[in-house]
Amino acid sequence: MEVEPAPDPLQSIPKSPVVVLMIGMAGSGKSTFMHRMVVRLQSKQKRVYTVNLDPAVRNLAYPVNIDIRDTVNYKEVMKHFGLGPNGGIMTSLNLFATKFDQVLAILSRRAESLDYVLIDTPGQIEVFNWSASGQIVCDALAVSYPTLVCYVVDTARCVKPVTFMSNMLYACSILYKTKLPFIIAFNKKLGRGAGERIKVLRIDVIPHDFLKEWMEELRRFRDFEKLGDALSRETSYVASLARSMSLAMEEFYSNLRSVGVSAVTGAGCEDFEKAMVEACKEFEESYVPFLLEQRRDLEAKRRAAVEEQAGPEKAVPLSTPITGLSSMRTIEQTRR
Numbered sequence: 001m002e003v004e005p006a007p008d009p010l011q012s013i014p015k016s017p018v019v020v021l022m023i024g025m026a027g028s029g030k031s032t033f034m035h036r037m038v039v040r041l042q043s044k045q046k047r048v049y050t051v052n053l054d055p056a057v058r059n060l061a062y063p064v065n066i067d068i069r070d071t072v073n074y075k076e077v078m079k080h081f082g083l084g085p086n087g088g089i090m091t092s093l094n095l096f097a098t099k100f101d102q103v104l105a106i107l108s109r110r111a112e113s114l115d116y117v118l119i120d121t122p123g124q125i126e127v128f129n130w131s132a133s134g135q136i137v138c139d140a141l142a143v144s145y146p147t148l149v150c151y152v153v154d155t156a157r158c159v160k161p162v163t164f165m166s167n168m169l170y171a172c173s174i175l176y177k178t179k180l181p182f183i184i185a186f187n188k189k190l191g192r193g194a195g196e197r198i199k200v201l202r203i204d205v206i207p208h209d210f211l212k213e214w215m216e217e218l219r220r221f222r223d224f225e226k227l228g229d230a231l232s233r234e235t236s237y238v239a240s241l242a243r244s245m246s247l248a249m250e251e252f253y254s255n256l257r258s259v260g261v262s263a264v265t266g267a268g269c270e271d272f273e274k275a276m277v278e279a280c281k282e283f284e285e286s287y288v289p290f291l292l293e294q295r296r297d298l299e300a301k302r303r304a305a306v307e308e309q310a311g312p313e314k315a316v317p318l319s320t321p322i323t324g325l326s327s328m329r330t331i332e333q334t335r336r
């Protein structure tokens with residue numbers, strides 16, 4: 001009797017839940033934006049599941065379903081390995097990544113009843129452009145669900161073109177590493193009519209249009225009228241370096257999807273939702289065929305990365321009872 005070949009899981013990646021990884025520099029507003037989106041999506045009767053991957057965060061405003069802090073105690077990790085706070089966070093994530101299969105198992109049990117999985121990450125964005133844990137997490141999610149990256153930028157900190165460029169270089173390297181559909185959320189956007197409020201309540205901070213203009217000029221690749229003005233106020237070396245970097249990144253800018261949002265006022269969230277729909281389409285049209293091509297390679301890399309993290313010398317702390325490295329505990333309930 002002929003045995004039917006097992007269906008190819010990549011051919012049948014479901015359309016939901018959509019997984020959104022919130023990535024961005026410390027203080028850019030990832031957690032606040034995540035809270036805003038949880039509230040917004042739930043008010044539209046969407047079923048949202050939340051995961052926190054920041055082991056050092058103290059308080060979270062949104063309800064967390066899976067929390068790295070229940071599994072890894074980063075202060076104990078710091079003590080155990082003699083690390084500082086940054087190293088403690090990176091190592092905690094590496095340890096957690098070796099258990100990420102458990103997160104996937106939990107998600108697959110819940111998947112049918114979910115529309116979105118939102119994942120908060122630490123401000124140490126090197127997790128996603130150079131550490132193995134970011135790769136393990138992204139690859140594991142992207143072979144199972146439509147997975148997007150939301151790169152949150154603190155608009156107010158990008159008024160200097162050189163800071164803007166350097167933030168975009170980070171974004172570019174994360175896009176390059178994850179290869180996932182990408183949305184840049186320029187956070188702390190000043191909404192229309194908020195001019196009066198900004199004086200009183202200081203919400204929200206700054207219009208994001210100037211960054212859009214800069215990006216448009218970079219995209220057009222020709223006249224740097226506005227960005228050129230801003231750059232000419234920098235020293236000539238920095239200005240010419242930034243100029244040549246921007247030319248080199250033309251391809252990146254031409255494919256970039258960006259929206260201005262305010263996590264505090266909720267401005268721009270509708271645009272963000274539209275961007276998510278477009279990004280999901282991109283996932284289906286571009287990322288899945290890419291995965292199919294690269295599958296063997298990706299799976300081998302993922303295994304190697306997991307093995308490297310759980311390798312002989314690193315396996316010691318996992319099998320040694322580190323206080324705080326308890327078994328995976330979750331709040332097995334989605335909140336509407």
Ligand SMILES: Nc1nc2c(ncn2[C@@H]2O[C@H](COP(=O)(O)OP(=O)(O)OP(=O)(O)O)[C@@H](O)[C@H]2O)c(=O)[nH]1
Pocket residue numbers: 024025026027028029030031032033054057121122123124187188189202203204205261262263264265
């Ligand atoms: N005005 C304004 N402030 C914001 C906005 N979003 C976040 N903030 C503030 O920015 C600060 C940092 O916000 P968080 O959400 O903790 O930022 P984060 O990126 O999660 O920070 P890390 O956890 O350190 O990586 C907080 O004081 C927020 O209240 C916004 O849209 N407008």
